[in-house]
Amino acid sequence: xxxxxxxxxxxxxxxxxxxxxxxxxxxxxxxxxxxxxxxxxxxxxxxxxxxxxxxxxxxxxxxxxxxx
Numbered sequence: 001x002x003x004x005x006x007x008x009x010x011x012x013x014x015x016x017x018x019x020x021x022x023x024x025x026x027x028x029x030x031x032x033x034x035x036x037x038x039x040x041x042x043x044x045x046x047x048x049x050x051x052x053x054x055x056x057x058x059x060x061x062x063x064x065x066x067x068x
Contacts, residue, residue: 039051039053
């Protein structure tokens with residue numbers, strides 16, 4: 001399962017300016033940690049298991065040469 005959980009009881013009323021300061025937390029993380037978080041958020045958004053992303057459907061694309 002995931003290391004990240006959404007705490008639905010945690011909420012803090014704040015201004016837009018205060019809410020924009022959350023980026024400093026992510027800037028202090030390593031690029032590997034940020035990538036791990038992005039992978040988790042994608043898996044939640046697109047509803048697939050965290051470490052099993054869907055395969056690319058290569059039949060949807062075609063290749064042709066450019067004419068010179």
